[in-house]
Amino acid sequence: MGNSLSIENVSAGYGSVTVLSDVSVHAGDGETVVLLGTNGNGKTTLMRCITGQVVPSRGTIVAEIDGERHNLIGLSTEEIVDLGISLVPEGRRLFPRLTVEENLTLGAYRQSARERIAASMDFCFEVFPRLKERRTQLAGSMSGGEQQMLALARALMASPKILLIDEPSVGLAPILVARMIDKIAELKTALGLTVMMAEQNFEQAARIANRGYVLVHGQVAFAADSVDDLRNSDVVRRLYLGVG
Amino acid sequence: MTFSLDLFSNAIVSGILLGGFYCAIAVGITIVFGMLDIVNIAHPAFIMTGGFIAYFANTQFGIDPLAACAIAMIPAYYLGRLLYRFYNVAFEKRGEESLQGLAFFFGLLFIIEVALLLIFGVDYRFVEAPYIGPTIEIGFISIPWRLLIPLIVGLGLVLVIIAFLSRTFIGKAILAVSQDPLALRLVGGSPVKVKEVAFGLSIATAILAGALLIIIQPIEPSFGRDFIGRVFCITVLGGMTSLPGTIVASMILGVSESLTSTFLGPSWSPAIAFGLLLITLAVRPVGIFGR
Ligand SMILES: Nc1ncnc2c1ncn2[C@@H]1O[C@H](COP(=O)(O)OP(=O)(O)OP(=O)(O)O)[C@@H](O)[C@H]1O
Ligand SMILES: [Mg+2]
Numbered sequence: 252m253g254n255s256l257s258i259e260n261v262s263a264g265y266g267s268v269t270v271l272s273d274v275s276v277h278a279g280d281g282e283t284v285v286l287l288g289t290n291g292n293g294k295t296t297l298m299r300c301i302t303g304q305v306v307p308s309r310g311t312i313v314a315e316i317d318g319e320r321h322n323l324i325g326l327s328t329e330e331i332v333d334l335g336i337s338l339v340p341e342g343r344r345l346f347p348r349l350t351v352e353e354n355l356t357l358g359a360y361r362q363s364a365r366e367r368i369a370a371s372m373d374f375c376f377e378v379f380p381r382l383k384e385r386r387t388q389l390a391g392s393m394s395g396g397e398q399q400m401l402a403l404a405r406a407l408m409a410s411p412k413i414l415l416i417d418e419p420s421v422g423l424a425p426i427l428v429a430r431m432i433d434k435i436a437e438l439k440t441a442l443g444l445t446v447m448m449a450e451q452n453f454e455q456a457a458r459i460a461n462r463g464y465v466l467v468h469g470q471v472a473f474a475a476d477s478v479d480d481l482r483n484s485d486v487v488r489r490l491y492l493g494v495g
Numbered sequence: 496m497t498f499s500l501d502l503f504s505n506a507i508v509s510g511i512l513l514g515g516f517y518c519a520i521a522v523g524i525t526i527v528f529g530m531l532d533i534v535n536i537a538h539p540a541f542i543m544t545g546g547f548i549a550y551f552a553n554t555q556f557g558i559d560p561l562a563a564c565a566i567a568m569i570p571a572y573y574l575g576r577l578l579y580r581f582y583n584v585a586f587e588k589r590g591e592e593s594l595q596g597l598a599f600f601f602g603l604l605f606i607i608e609v610a611l612l613l614i615f616g617v618d619y620r621f622v623e624a625p626y627i628g629p630t631i632e633i634g635f636i637s638i639p640w641r642l643l644i645p646l647i648v649g650l651g652l653v654l655v656i657i658a659f660l661s662r663t664f665i666g667k668a669i670l671a672v673s674q675d676p677l678a679l680r681l682v683g684g685s686p687v688k689v690k691e692v693a694f695g696l697s698i699a700t701a702i703l704a705g706a707l708l709i710i711i712q713p714i715e716p717s718f719g720r721d722f723i724g725r726v727f728c729i730t731v732l733g734g735m736t737s738l739p740g741t742i743v744a745s746m747i748l749g750v751s752e753s754l755t756s757t758f759l760g761p762s763w764s765p766a767i768a769f770g771l772l773l774i775t776l777a778v779r780p781v782g783i784f785g786r
Contacts, residue, residue, distance in 0.1 A: 302681070332683035344678035346671045353667050360683035365664070409683060 253280035253315050254335075254412040254445045256301065261310030263300050270296045271469045274310070276447075278413070283439055283446040285456040287481070288466035289490055294449035295341045297466070298417045301447075302338045303328040316412050333361050337411035341418060343402040347391025351382055351401055354390050358408025367410070375404040378438065395422045399431060407438065414439070416448040420455060428455050435459060453491035457482065465490070501635040506757035507750060508636050514749025515646025516711060518653045519704035520722055521729035521741050523697035526656070528727070529735035530673035531690050533582070533592070537600040538726055539719035540607035541571070541698050545705020546714045547615055553622040560622045561648065564706035568699040575698030576691045583687055604719070611716035619713035627710060645707040650742065652700060657738045659696075669693045673736055721765060728768040732775045732782050740784030747771070 256278045264270040270293045278284040286294050299305040301312055303326050312323040316335045323331055332338075346354050355375060359368045376383035379400045385393060390401055399419060406414060419435065420428040436459040439446050450456040456463070457478045465473040465486050475481040482488075520542055527533045545564050552563030586596040626640035660666035668689045671679050676686040708714060729748055733740030748771060752764040775782060 304677075304680075327685070328677075328680040329683050329685050332681065338681055340678075340681055344675055344681060346674045346678060348674055349667065349670060353670075356664065357667055357671050357679070357684070358682050360668075360679075364683075405682065 253318055255279050255282075255315045256336075256413055256445065256447060257311075257313045257315075258297070258301065259311045259313075261297070261300055261307045261312065263296060263305050263307040263310075265296075265305070269308075269469070271300070271307070274466070274469070274471055276464050276471065276474075278445050278447045280315075281443065281445055282461045283436070283448065283459050285460040285463040286447065286449040286466060287451070287453060287456070287463055287487065287491070288449070289451060292466045293469040294466055295417055296469075298338060298340070298415055298449060301331075301415060302336070303331045314413060329360075332409060332411075335361075335410070335412040336415065337406040337409045337413075338415040339402045339406045339417060339419065341421075343398050345390040345398055345401055345405070348389055350387050350389055351393070352386045354401055354405050355382075355408050358405035359410075361409050364408060364410045368408070371408050371410065375407060378434065379404055396424070396427045396431075399423060399427075400434075403431075403434070403438075407442070411444065413445045413447070416446065418449050418451065420450060420452045428452060432456070432459055453481075453487060502757060503754075504636055506753045508638060509642065510750030510753030511746060512638070512642035512646045512749070513753055514746035515649040516642075516704075516707050517649070517725065517729060517745035517749050518742055519645065519649035519700065519707050521726045521733075521745055522653050522656055522738065523700040523704075524726040525730045525733065525736070525738060525741045526669070526693050526700075527697040529730045529733075529737075530669065531693055533579075533690075533694070534597050535600050535694075535697070536597070536723055536727075537603040537607065538697070538701055539722040540604045540611075541701035542705045542708060542722060543611055543714065543716060543719040544607060545571075545702035546709040546718075547611055547620070547705070547716075548702065549622055549706040549709050550615070550620045550714075553624070554620075559624055560706045560710055561624075561644070561703075564703050567702050571702040572695040572699040575695035578698070579691045579694035580687075582694075583690070608716050608719060615716060617715055617717075619715050620709070621713035622709050624710065641710050645711055648703070648707055649745075652703060653738055653742055656696070656700070660738070665689065665692055724765070724768040724772065728772040728775075732771055734782030734785030737782070737784035740782060743783055 258274060258276040261274045262269060262272045274297060288294050296305060300307050301323065307324060314321050314323055314334065314336060321334055355372050356368060359365050359371060381397060382400055382404055385397060419431050423431060432455045448456065460478055462477065463475050463481045464471050473484045473486045475484060524538050527535045548567045549560035549563050552558040553560050582596065586592040586599060626644050629640050631638040660670055668679065668684050672686045672689045679686050725748060729741060729744045733744035748768060752767045755767055756764040
């Protein structure tokens with residue numbers, strides 16, 4: 252039974268400003284797909300379209316969850332999360348004056364997730380022992396790295412099938428970026444997730460991605476069937492590898 | 496007026512007792528205005544409604560005023576949820592909550608007041624209960640039961656709400672929606688549904704506060720307006736979202752009013768709330784427990 256995401260010919264923006272035009276992006280069952288693109292090219296906007304925060308003016312977004320197809324356009328953010336699609340958002344969006352434990356608890360808002368809060372929390376604490384040490388600390392008073400772990404763990408508390416991650420590396424030291432990327436790969440395998448990740452750190456993302464897309468000015472400038480194709484593409488070499 | 500220790504001690508004690516009652520009238524505003532940004536200035540009208548429910552049940556059926564309002568809290572909770580749903584559809588969803596929403600609650604305040612006037616008239620109404628009358632004397636300090644009960648119930652109410660917010664799932668969701676509504680949606684919660692529960696809870700606390708009010712003193716329908724300044728003063732002074740802050744601010748207001756009314760005369764006490772509000776906004780706008 253598959254868990255996949257298909258974005259077809261999506262155009263979207265804010266008010267009269269068009270940000271995405273005719274974007275088609277796909278993540279197949281069990282894949283890790285990376286969205287590359289420098290600042291302001293529409294990665295976050297695409298994540299917002301998938302999660303119902305921005306309604307596209309054109310195109311379709313369809314998710315397949317456990318083999319069942321759902322049209323996501325028109326659904327509210329909370330309905331989309333309830334289907335099994337979780338987002339680790341840009342800026343992390345933790346509840347700053349709630350504790351680590353309370354943030355995790357609320358991560359399990361879905362009815363189906365609420366029944367196994369204790370087990371999910373044990374799992375998160377096993378994956379991120381640091382969060383266990385800090386369970387009673389207010390989320391807002393944690394370091395950037397810890398907050399990113401918490402944001403990821405909170406998204407997992409919903410027991411999603413499809414995990415969207417918006418720039419996990421932002422604000423982290425290089426060593427932490429590598430560790431965060433490793434964790435994502437580890438969790439993806441352990442939980443059988445389908446992952447779509449926006450990232451600017453090409454080398455790190457390339458370590459775990461199966462495929463990728465490069466967004467430039469709100470359009471898919473390059474769609475690659477493998478990481479090697481990405482690496483050898485003109486646009487990636489120009490934007491990320493400093494060649495050409 | 497000359498200063499005397501027993502006058503002073505009694506003023507402090509009645510101020511604390513009064514503060515306990517203020518906890519009950521303000522806790523709903525801390526939830527709704529402090530946490531949810533809804534300027535429900537009709538809150539005092541719901542307190543008056545609670546007072547008249549207690550009056551009606553007491554005079555018609557001889558029911559204890561607290562028991563009557565404790566029961567009435569249940570329908571009041573659902574009424575509050577309905578009211579929020581209306582407010583959300585009519586104002587919040589359209590982004591017109593600030594001015595038109597304020598006008599809506601202002602109108603509601605007057606409608607409820609007029610309705611109470613038409614039903615109960617302008618006379619002062621009171622209730623009877625075994626704890627209205629007797630007084631505990633400790634040395635030169637006297638503690639009337641009719642003020643002690645509101646202190647206990649008022650403090651108890653805030654403590655129960657603190658426990659509810661920190662221990663239950665929906666309680667945590669209420670705290671979460673006050674911090675970041677979008678983040679709540681991203682974990683799968685609906686801010687509207689969560690706020691609806693919080694609003695219902697707030698109206699229920701107003702009804703119970705009404706019972707405490709009519710235990711303390713006889714009431715008439717226009718009385719509620721006196722509390723608008725007080726409830727907002729307490730919430731702001733306490734730091735908007737902080738319930739321990741609400742308790743401390745209630746005590747500060749109660750004691751300040753009691754001292755002024757003892758040493759300067761009762762006509763001054765209504766001005767205290769606005770005075771404290773202005774001082775808070777000037778000196779420490781985030782309140783005592785604010786961040
Ligand atoms: N809420 C908003 N209202 C109006 N314009 C917006 C809004 N959010 C983003 N934009 C604009 O949309 C464009 C794309 O922004 P977006 O955040 O999707 O880019 P991004 O690829 O995620 O960039 P970054 O890597 O810096 O996070 C930018 O020009 C941005 O200014
Ligand atoms: Mg972004």
